[in-house]
Amino acid sequence: MVGRKSLDLTMNTVQYPPSPDMLAAMLAATESAHEYPDMRATELIGTLAARLGVPSDRVLVGPGSAALCQLLVMTVAGPGDEVVYPWPSFEGYPEMVVHAGATRVAVPLRGHGIDLKELAAAVTERTKAVLLCNPNNPTGTVFSDAELAEFVAAVPDDVLVIVDEAYREFVTEPGFRDALAGGPRGLCVLRTFSKAYGLAGLRVGYLVASPALVARLKPMMPLFAVGSHAQAAALAALNDEFAREVEKRCAAVAAERDRLVALLRAQGWSLPDGHGNFVWLPVGERSAELTAFFRERDVLVRLYPGDGVRITVTGRETGDLVAGIAADYLLENGVA
Known part of the structure; x- marks a missing residue:
């Protein structure tokens, strides 16, 4: 006899299904499944840029924010380099650094929150990137835009600061401002449709960075990285009603x-x-x-x-x- 299925509370997905508009968009994409998707997700990038109030050359879409984070780490860091991150944090960070051939520098949390001062102190001449998760996964704590600005000012300009905002939509903290709204310039901000928008199974996320970094990343992206269904569902998810x-x-x-x-x-x-x-x-x-x-x-x-x-x-x-x-x-x- 087959045992009953366990309740899985490990992946931080939402219980809500895609909206009817999103399902309709995915169905329409299925009818064109014999054709290749837009290789560069041009329409989705344009819509995101307009929503965010940034030029489209600052936006890059990929197969989930985790994959984009891995691409970033592998692009900027390699053997002999260091990548700094808090711990415990997103469990994918250590693996990403190892895949890049770089050295992991894990900085313990202070209490349950990210200690930005200790992270800044851990940066050396070998550091190529710092990974920050806000809210932090798994502890759920947040840091303010003022703390982030102080941190960025404390690290060298050639160190890429990556702010992972996979859970930003769930923050109800009064005065909380995300890294785009309140953070300093020069950051790379990661976001996803996997959590709040309920599209974890389709793998679509995006980053916002400098035009120079986006231009550097584009040739490194896998061809046709985001499928037609994911692009269509994400576009439908961005309408005002949803x-x-x-x-x-x-x-x-x-x-x-x-x-x-x-x-x-x-x-x-x-x-x-x-x-x-x-x-x-x-x-x-x-x-x-x-x-x-x-x-x-x-x-x-x-x-x-x-x-x-x-x-x-x-x-x-x-x-x-x-x-x-x-x-x-x-x-x-x-x-x-």
Whole structure:
């Protein structure tokens, strides 16, 4: 007999399906599946540039923000170079640096947040890039545009500062400004349609950088990197009506996130305020044990060995299930 499928809360995807307009756009693209997609995603780049208020030569579309980040690292860094990043952060960063043949420089968080001063101190003459995730995955913490500006001013101009904003749509922190709105010039900003827009399976994201960097990256991009379905769905996702729907969806996820944080704290867990679509349980050496406890109850959570456990936030029913399992763990083990 086939066992029941576990609830997967490891990937930070949203529970909402694509909109009817997005589905219709994908269906229309299917009818032209015998033709190649626009190799440079020209229409999508133009639409994004207009939305963001930047020239189109500053925008590059690719198969997800993670793939674009990997391309950036491999383009600017190689053997003998260093790439600095906070830790724990997005688990793909260390692998990207290794693939480039560069040296990893992981800077521990201060508390649960990114310590930008320590990151700046870790930059050497060998450093080619710094990776920053805001909100930070997996801890959910954010830094301000003023802190970012101070950091950029502290590092040499030839060090590329990459700000990964995969979860920016879920931030409800008063006064929060993303790197494009409030950050200094000279940054490379990464964004994705995988999270808030619900297109994780289609692989489409983009970056905004200087025209010179975009021109340098274009020849390095795989040909036809973003398929017709992904381009069509992303364009449909950018219409005004769905943009308002995305805001409502993200607000609902953020409200459930905050409710779950409050439930867990009431049980005795210590965890930071979250600003993504996930919560972070910094349980250190008990991380593997807690992950196994959830798995035994058919719930999969993301393990960061020795650091903590990240749990994707979806709806209220799932939040109650997570809180119930967390309470059972405390009852059986007597610790948080």
